[in-house]
Amino acid sequence: MRSMVIILSIAVGLFAGIAVLALYKGMMKSRVRTLIYAEAGHLQIHDSNFKKDYDPRYVIINGSKIIKEIASAPGVLLAAPRSITQGMLATTTGSAGVQINGVIPELEYAVSQLKRKIVEGAKFNSAKKNEVLIGKKLADKMKLKLRSKLVLTFTDSSGTIVSGAFRVAGIFQSDNAPLDEKNVYVDIKDLNALLSISYAFHEIVILLDRDEDVSSIQDNLRRRYPGLLIESWREISPETDLLVKTTNQYSYIIMIIIMIALAFGIINTMLMAIIERTREIGMMLALGINRLRLFTLILLETIFLTLAGTPIGILAAWLIINYYNKKGLNLSGLGEEMMSSFGFGMIIYPEFPIDKLAGVLIIVIATAIISCLFPALRALMLQPVVALRR
Amino acid sequence: MDTVIDAHNISKVYNPETIPVYAVNNVHLHLKKGEFTALVGPSGSGKTTLLNLIGGLDKPDEGNILINGIDITKLSANDLIDFRLHNIGFVFQSFNLIPVLTAKENVEFIMQLQRINKKQRDERIKQLFKEIDLEDKLNERPSKLSGGQQQRVAVARALASKPKFILADEPTANLDSKSASNLLDIMDKLNREENITFLFSTHDQRVIDRARRVITLVDGRIVSDTAEVSTKHEDADMKH
Ligand SMILES: Nc1ncnc2c1ncn2[C@@H]1O[C@H](COP(=O)(O)OP(=O)(O)OP(=O)(O)O)[C@@H](O)[C@H]1O
Ligand SMILES: [Mg+2]
Numbered sequence: 001m002r003s004m005v006i007i008l009s010i011a012v013g014l015f016a017g018i019a020v021l022a023l024y025k026g027m028m029k030s031r032v033r034t035l036i037y038a039e040a041g042h043l044q045i046h047d048s049n050f051k052k053d054y055d056p057r058y059v060i061i062n063g064s065k066i067i068k069e070i071a072s073a074p075g076v077l078l079a080a081p082r083s084i085t086q087g088m089l090a091t092t093t094g095s096a097g098v099q100i101n102g103v104i105p106e107l108e109y110a111v112s113q114l115k116r117k118i119v120e121g122a123k124f125n126s127a128k129k130n131e132v133l134i135g136k137k138l139a140d141k142m143k144l145k146l147r148s149k150l151v152l153t154f155t156d157s158s159g160t161i162v163s164g165a166f167r168v169a170g171i172f173q174s175d176n177a178p179l180d181e182k183n184v185y186v187d188i189k190d191l192n193a194l195l196s197i198s199y200a201f202h203e204i205v206i207l208l209d210r211d212e213d214v215s216s217i218q219d220n221l222r223r224r225y226p227g228l229l230i231e232s233w234r235e236i237s238p239e240t241d242l243l244v245k246t247t248n249q250y251s252y253i254i255m256i257i258i259m260i261a262l263a264f265g266i267i268n269t270m271l272m273a274i275i276e277r278t279r280e281i282g283m284m285l286a287l288g289i290n291r292l293r294l295f296t297l298i299l300l301e302t303i304f305l306t307l308a309g310t311p312i313g314i315l316a317a318w319l320i321i322n323y324y325n326k327k328g329l330n331l332s333g334l335g336e337e338m339m340s341s342f343g344f345g346m347i348i349y350p351e352f353p354i355d356k357l358a359g360v361l362i363i364v365i366a367t368a369i370i371s372c373l374f375p376a377l378r379a380l381m382l383q384p385v386v387a388l389r390r
Numbered sequence: 391m392d393t394v395i396d397a398h399n400i401s402k403v404y405n406p407e408t409i410p411v412y413a414v415n416n417v418h419l420h421l422k423k424g425e426f427t428a429l430v431g432p433s434g435s436g437k438t439t440l441l442n443l444i445g446g447l448d449k450p451d452e453g454n455i456l457i458n459g460i461d462i463t464k465l466s467a468n469d470l471i472d473f474r475l476h477n478i479g480f481v482f483q484s485f486n487l488i489p490v491l492t493a494k495e496n497v498e499f500i501m502q503l504q505r506i507n508k509k510q511r512d513e514r515i516k517q518l519f520k521e522i523d524l525e526d527k528l529n530e531r532p533s534k535l536s537g538g539q540q541q542r543v544a545v546a547r548a549l550a551s552k553p554k555f556i557l558a559d560e561p562t563a564n565l566d567s568k569s570a571s572n573l574l575d576i577m578d579k580l581n582r583e584e585n586i587t588f589l590f591s592t593h594d595q596r597v598i599d600r601a602r603r604v605i606t607l608v609d610g611r612i613v614s615d616t617a618e619v620s621t622k623h624e625d626a627d628m629k630h
Binding site: 279280283284285286287288289290291293384385388389 | 438442445447448468471472473474475476478480482485486488489500503547551
């Protein structure tokens with residue numbers, strides 16, 4: 001009975017620890033996935049001066065040639081160009097600062113899932129000119145509807161202020177609300193005409209076949225195009241990189257909190273066990289069991305119970321995590337707003353943290369042993385005469 | 391005959407600061423190998439305290455206790471534990487056995503502590519269970535045994551370590567009279583046939599009647615000892 005309590009608390013502790021890690025791993029993976037496949041790509045290329053203040057003068061020199069070379073390089077899935085400028089979006093009622101992205105629609109749909117993100121209206125209509133896709137957050141803020149007219153104002157490559165009238169063709173919504181608020185998409189032809197940069201562009205977004213190739217391909221490209229700024233998603237979104245790293249640490253802190261709760265449970269149960277067995281222990285001491293041996297006995301009992309609880313906890317965690325890994329865990333209960341403001345999707349696919357399993361196991365077993373030390377020491381303090389008189 | 395227990399002038403005082411209780415007061419006790427002795431006296435007269443002192447479970451405030459010539463009051467706590475394991479057998483009033491172990495394991499456990507090898511242990515267990523007439527209950531847990539059977543297993547366990555003597559504090563207190571007399575039969579037989587030394591406390595007149603020597607305690611002092619009477623008789627006889 002008491003053994004069951006300890007076995008179960010070990011199992012529950014282990015399960016909770018693994019579940020937290022799995023959830024974090026799933027969230028981080030989906031965040032990185034979103035970042036790569038819906039926002040930044042694996043790698044981005046810019047002119048080395050461009051990112052300082054997004055001056056549209058700094059197009060990628062020989063861009064069309066380079067993008068062809070890259071698109072056909074091994075390991076590269078696709079490469080898409082973007083013309084980019086910072087500007088002002090104005091309606092009859094107000095204005096907002098935005099980044100205007102000139103894209104080749106078909107390529108952009110593939111590289112950042114732009115088409116899939118559209119929640120109202122339609123994709124670009126190639127027969128129409130000056131269409132714009134805007135994010136839901138921005139549309140709400142600026143009270144823009146489908147077919148609404150707006151004016152985009154920015155400086156062209158020679159520093160002259162230009163503006164163009166655009167019509168809202170579609171409204172998109174991604175998992176990343178802050179990005180939706182700041183970015184609008186137009187056809188690269190329309191933007192380039194206004195910027196007077198003809199067929200040039202400022203950015204190449206690259207998707208690779210495999211995530212693992214990022215740094216090797218990045219190195220290759222750097223060697224091949226020394227004059228260009230070539231960044232991986234970690235450099236483009238250092239906050240995501242940091243998030244992944246700090247979450248790693250947080251997950252251990254949460255583990256430790258769970259373990260402290262577990263430790264109290266074990267201390268309590270073991271103390272009860274020892275109080276209940278006072279006479280038994282007193283009798284064994286009277287008969288001549290030495291204290292070291294008694295101590296070892298109590299320790300062994302806890303270790304045995306821990307080892308009995310461990311597979312139960314791991315198995316339960318594995319089953320449940322795998323279930324949700326396939327089905328997805330809907331976290332919209334936590335608040336859609338909050339999740340998307342951090343760039344997380346609503347559905348998390350928790351992943352069994354096999355890489356951290358050893359660490360978790362060590363923490364759990366160490367917790368169990370440490371928390372039985374105190375009860376064991378108490379048992380050692382028992383005087384047989386006193387214990388037997390009870 | 392060899393002397394096994396030689397207690398000189400021992401005293402144990404509880405609460406010396408507040409209201410002192412002289413649980414054992416200036417006791418001399420001399421026990422020889424093969425004696426079968428009952429320690430009697432009213433409740434609170436100090437029987438348990440005296441047995442605990444002799445068994446090395448407690449230290450006297452005054453006096454020395456020599457067991458086979460070794461003064462156990464001078465032993466360190468750890469040496470005392472070891473000394474108990476190899477020299478003294480204990481039978482308590484109740485709760486003698488470890489509930490999770492079988493009868494056999496309860497007896498074997500003490501020999502494992504003594505590091506006796508498996509073959510010798512098995513032989514001894516066989517012999518001991520024959521003596522207590524419980525060969526069919528070897529693999530039962532204590533909860534499946536009657537109180538009398540449990541006490542017999544406790545006697546077997548006490549014997550297992552081949553001690554110099556066995557101390558039993560009211561071993562029959564929780565038994566019905568049939569089980570009590572059964573237990574006494576076994577102790578008596580062990581004493582007669584194998585010369586095992588017993589010192590046991592009791593309230594029960596029928597148990598007292600079976601003892602070959604009776605020591606009576608009142609308020610921590612020995613007020614009568616049949617051995618001294620008989621010694622006096624012997625002295626008297628010698629004079630004739
Ligand atoms: N730990 C203790 N603290 C204070 N007094 C104690 C303690 N243990 C025993 N005493 C007192 O010492 C005296 C002797 O007690 P002891 O238990 O040895 O008597 P006893 O003859 O075994 O009694 P009983 O027949 O009831 O078992 C009693 O007055 C008891 O109250
Ligand atoms: Mg008593």
